[in-house]
Amino acid sequence: MTSQDTPNWLPLTPYRSGDSVPVTYPEGSADDSAPFAGHASDLRKELATAKRIVVKFGSSSVTRPDTTVDSESINKFVDALQARMEISDIIVVSSGSVAAGTRPLGLKSRPRDLATKQAAATVGQVHLAAEWGSSFARYHRTIGQVLLTAGDAGQRDRARNAQRTLERLMQLRVIPIINENDTVATSEMRFGDNDRLAAIVAKLVGADALVLLSDVDGLYDRNPAEPDARFIPEVRTGHDLQGVVAGDGGPLGTGGMASKVSAARLAARAGVPVLLTSAENVGPALRDASVGTVFHTRPERRLTAWKFWALYAADAEGVLRLDAGAVKAVTSGGTSLLPVGITAIEGEFRRGDIVEILGPDGTVVGRGEVNYKSSVLATMIGKHTEELPKSQRRPVIHADYLSNFATRL
Structure with missing residues (x-):
């Protein structure tokens, strides 16, 4: 597939003309008085009008504390995604397959050993895909599940094949739902978390923006539960991160704030600006990008496609x-x-x-x-x-x- 074959932006529209369901952005929990909300900048204006976006949802956003799939939340996310699809091309990266497979297998907590994680993923991927599919079906949209391993991005021919598949799905007006293929990935061949996967996918598909959504409203210099925690609305250089203490993932996921900051900087180095906020704020995040923390790119230090692949994806x-x-x-x-x-x-x-x-x-x-x-x-x-x-x-x-x-x- 050549660049002439694949336009930079492919608008996604409902399959049956005249039959689309009117949508509005869900408001979420953000209000202008909160430290993570009410922000404006030139970069946020760019994010609000980006033509191709990768949106990543964390495990805690798509599953409940009892590890069941949270249908209500997924419906809210899809409402916001559908509204944004009026102007943008959307690719979804969804965590949660291991968590979603825990309860159906009769496990009391998230498994720790690789074999049981992979077994849980095989079950959870089915449940997650079904929920995403039924939710998007409300808008007459079809999803396509794409499972990737580090090896898929690490080999140039396989990376190109993945890229072509994603482009074709979008040409066919199918929403890609991407997850790491936990069922076959070994401990040596993993992206490590879906934050990094989302950053690599954003570069792979030539995204104009990456939106990382989890259970935290944005980046703070320490645990936001601490009274003196300072919110950081913009990250332009590494100097903005000096003194920041980022934690690990929660009980349902493998990532954490440290993972998200690393992924955000990875994407920014590849030339993709990033918005980091909570899934609760999905509405304003996709409407005007007025919430959360944004990570700026630096064109003078942008990596070429080859150097990005060699540094972060290649075997x-x-x-x-x-x-x-x-x-x-x-x-x-x-x-x-x-x-x-x-x-x-x-x-x-x-x-x-x-x-x-x-x-x-x-x-x-x-x-x-x-x-x-x-x-x-x-x-x-x-x-x-x-x-x-x-x-x-x-x-x-x-x-x-x-x-x-x-x-x-």
Whole structure:
């Protein structure tokens, strides 16, 4: 599918002309007196008119405390999504499959071991998809369930196939409901949480905005239950996050505020602005983006599509360990990695594979496409270019194919 085949925005309309159901945005719990509401900015205006949006719902938003699927809440979410679809293309990322499968399996709490989680996911995915489907059917809309693993995004051909599938679904006026494929994902091949999955999907489909909805109204510098907690309406750079303490996920989910901030910064680095708020505020979030915390992009530091894929989605086939000087060189930007700065290699890889780059203390500093297979590179470690035969004087990783984590928002 070429860019000419796929328009940037495909408006979704009810299937039967003249038969659509009038909708309005649900108001939610937001009011202008709350610290997380009543905000306005140029970015919020852009979010309010974005043509393609990925909207992510957390487990606690779509399931009740007893782990049953919350039909009433899903109906409210769909009402808001339907209203926004008058101007925007919507892709939904929905957590909750493991939680939704807990009670039907007779389990008293969310499972912890991988096999039981996967078993619960197989049951919960059916329940969740049925609820989303029946709710959207009120507006004569069809959904399509899309289950992804990290491997789907990590292999370029599979990522392209996923992208084409999502584009075709939207051309057919089907709303994609995306979840991580917990039934087959291993602990080594997971996105980790659906916040990160949503950020990767947003980049994959060329979204104009990402909306992360959970049970928290936005970003605070500490637990919002604390009396002195300060609300943070805008995040422009990493400096806005100094001193922020973000917690882990609740009993029904795997993510938490730390996960959401990480995903928001990931999407922003890919050029996708983010709105972070609670699912209760879905109405104003999708209507005028006046609630929650927004994360700005920085065009001058935006990653190319390839570097984003290599850094955050690709499968790493090996590891290169660097000395301090090499780390400084490759993280400063525009510098290729040479053999002299490599202290050790791990794994078996081929030319063209993605490898992870670690500093002396084991910290991951970046990733890149390696120019030599591991057996050849092992003979080059620590050598200056002039010490190598002419056939080995190419950089180990060229600067154009090296992406690092040092660049901050």
